[in-house]
Amino acid sequence: MEASARLDSLLAEIYVKSQSEICGLSRAQFDSILGEIARKYLAADATQNEICDLYRTLRVEELALARSCAIGNEHAWEVFLTRYREKLYEIAGYITKESSTARELADSIYADLYGTVTRDGQRASKLASYTGRGSLEGWLRTVMAQEHVNRYRRQRRLVSLDEEAEEGAQFATAEPEAAIVADPRVEGAVDEVLAALGAEERFVLASYFLDERTLADIARSLGVHESTISRKLDKLAKSLRKQILASLGRRGMSRRQAQEALEVDVRDLRVNIRSRLAQETGAPAFSKKKAETAGDGS
Amino acid sequence: MTEIPKIVRQRLQTDAKLADHPEPNLLSAFVERSLGQREQFEVLHHLSQCMNCREIVSLSGAQPDVAVAVSLAPARAAWLSWPALRWGAAIACVVVIGAAVTMHQKHESAQHSATQASMSNHAIVDKPMSLQSPNLNSEPVQAAKQRTSRNSSGNRKLADPTPVEMADARTASPFTGVVPGRAKDAVAVPQGGEAEQSTGELATNGPTSDTFFPDDLAAENLAPRWTLSWDGVLQRSLDSGRTWQTIPVASHVIFRALAANGLDIWVGGKAGALFRSSDAGQHWTQVLPIANGQPLVDDIVGVEFSDGLHGKLTSSNRENWITSDAGQTWQKQ
Numbered sequence A: 001m002e003a004s005a006r007l008d009s010l011l012a013e014i015y016v017k018s019q020s021e022i023c024g025l026s027r028a029q030f031d032s033i034l035g036e037i038a039r040k041y042l043a044a045d046a047t048q049n050e051i052c053d054l055y056r057t058l059r060v061e062e063l064a065l066a067r068s069c070a071i072g073n074e075h076a077w078e079v080f081l082t083r084y085r086e087k088l089y090e091i092a093g094y095i096t097k098e099s100s101t102a103r104e105l106a107d108s109i110y111a112d113l114y115g116t117v118t119r120d121g122q123r124a125s126k127l128a129s130y131t132g133r134g135s136l137e138g139w140l141r142t143v144m145a146q147e148h149v150n151r152y153r154r155q156r157r158l159v160s161l162d163e164e165a166e167e168g169a170q171f172a173t174a175e176p177e178a179a180i181v182a183d184p185r186v187e188g189a190v191d192e193v194l195a196a197l198g199a200e201e202r203f204v205l206a207s208y209f210l211d212e213r214t215l216a217d218i219a220r221s222l223g224v225h226e227s228t229i230s231r232k233l234d235k236l237a238k239s240l241r242k243q244i245l246a247s248l249g250r251r252g253m254s255r256r257q258a259q260e261a262l263e264v265d266v267r268d269l270r271v272n273i274r275s276r277l278a279q280e281t282g283a284p285a286f287s288k289k290k291a292e293t294a295g296d297g298s
Numbered sequence B: 001m002t003e004i005p006k007i008v009r010q011r012l013q014t015d016a017k018l019a020d021h022p023e024p025n026l027l028s029a030f031v032e033r034s035l036g037q038r039e040q041f042e043v044l045h046h047l048s049q050c051m052n053c054r055e056i057v058s059l060s061g062a063q064p065d066v067a068v069a070v071s072l073a074p075a076r077a078a079w080l081s082w083p084a085l086r087w088g089a090a091i092a093c094v095v096v097i098g099a100a101v102t103m104h105q106k107h108e109s110a111q112h113s114a115t116q117a118s119m120s121n122h123a124i125v126d127k128p129m130s131l132q133s134p135n136l137n138s139e140p141v142q143a144a145k146q147r148t149s150r151n152s153s154g155n156r157k158l159a160d161p162t163p164v165e166m167a168d169a170r171t172a173s174p175f176t177g178v179v180p181g182r183a184k185d186a187v188a189v190p191q192g193g194e195a196e197q198s199t200g201e202l203a204t205n206g207p208t209s210d211t212f213f214p215d216d217l218a219a220e221n222l223a224p225r226w227t228l229s230w231d232g233v234l235q236r237s238l239d240s241g242r243t244w245q246t247i248p249v250a251s252h253v254i255f256r257a258l259a260a261n262g263l264d265i266w267v268g269g270k271a272g273a274l275f276r277s278s279d280a281g282q283h284w285t286q287v288l289p290i291a292n293g294q295p296l297v298d299d300i301v302g303v304e305f306s307d308g309l310h311g312k313l314t315s316s317n318r319e320n321w322i323t324s325d326a327g328q329t330w331q332k333q
Helices: A002-018 A027-041 A048-057 A060-070 A074-096 A099-114 A136-157 A161-167 A184-195 A199-210 A215-222 A226-250 A255-263 A273-281 A288-293 B006-013 B024-031 B037-047 B051-061 B066-072 B082-120 B127-152 B214-220
Strands: B225-228 B234-237 B255-261 B264-269 B274-277 B300-305 B311-315 B320-323
Touching: A002 A027, A002 A048, A002 A060, A027 A048, A027 A060, A060 A074, A060 A136, A074 A099, A074 A136, A074 B225, A099 A136, A136 B024, A136 B051, A184 A226, A184 A255, A184 B006, A199 A215, A199 A226, A199 B006, A199 B037, A199 B051, A215 A226, A215 B051, A226 A255, B024 B037, B024 B051, B037 B051, B225 B255, B264 B300
Parallel strands: B255 B300
Antiparallel strands: B225 B234, B255 B264, B264 B274, B300 B311, B311 B320
């Protein structure tokens, strides 16, 4: 009973704080939105304390604004555009780094936010999916980044025939077969060591070595200073090497064999003889990109 | 940076069988570190295996670069442009050298008079020097002390605010025609400068604010940003938008548009309400736009000022009100 009363009082407090009334949201509507958010993020048997804790972390003012926009409140829209219209444009510019693409992206996102898609005769706004876990501006940035990445991937799939010809796709050899590794013990040892890494360590490694992100970029994602990332990477790289060597030792390799196995360039191991032969007898137009894909490191 | 063996890179790249990707709410909350410990770990774990989501986080994690935003906006003559800076630096050098030469001449003339005095009276030899030196040096020291005492006093006297400059990206916005709202946010860039001149107390006719600490602006020298809250209140941030302080302008006025141009801040709102501050928000004056004997009574939804004199208001019925004398006279278009 006491917990229930506390939740009730919190809901009343949040309703006032959110300024939902100004946005045209009734207390019942706002409570219903909060209930939906609790069901989304908490287990069905979550305690009232857990629910209160979640509600306290929400950006309720921005949540009320977004949800009012989603149901088509004119005043809320005016406020939203006043606050975020310029930002949408700035974010799009930052993400795409090119003005016409930025405009296109911002227009497209605006259309989604406004809700041009109709479902059962009703306008479905993307803003209805904002839950107030982070700031509305941060959410908009993420939504735009996601849309941009999706568009980029879609565009890559839709390559014209002319481009394909230029790229040499019509003459392409078969996709390269799986990597041929000289000694499966190396793969096993590396997998074992990587599996033992923590999530943050793996994130840092992948971001730096695979995605080729800058130290500053990684540091920003994790909320630490870039010198911390630099030290972490250095330490990780050394420790990985040491652990892999130890693991290879446990798998029966001598120290020297293990070191040699680690020095072998992976690209050298991926040479696909059949592809190479097909290429030599096939078309001359074989793009650099395809050659790399085929794993020809020579 | 220590490299990792290529085989490690290859195995790291191996796609894991991933469950659903985190939704934008969680990714943005992750970037802002507003998730609980468990959720933060879950998202990080996913990111460590999903290149796609890492890319999204990376793109969305950074604040939009003001320079990029401005480059997308129509070009506007910013006084903080490179030529202005170059000339500013040159003028500063001339002033510093001039001051040094003047002080040196004063010092030499003092030495000269001291020498003459010593020649006429050996009893007071060295005395003029010992008296002169503290006098020359004590002035800035005392001024600095006065500054310190002013800044640290509890009177909340206003230091000379850091000038602001607006980063404007409005007219090329794709939504210009959608809703008659206008630019509200203005990024301000600190220009450096002495924060020692007190220019007056906070205006007392408006509502007082407990959170407005102008001394902090001078002390921290952060870039002020201006915005209007969604209920039409003017706000300023001194920490790049993390926290906002209400700036009292006039009670019961809902503002809809603002323009920040150097120290000049203009805010316009309901029923033609237009206020101007020429000292970065410390004092406010109401401006009544009147054209052909008719006052502006519609809501002001856009305010643009390219410099201290030339500006344009956009009213809710799509009229443009132009001034070229800092709001003294207006023309309707």
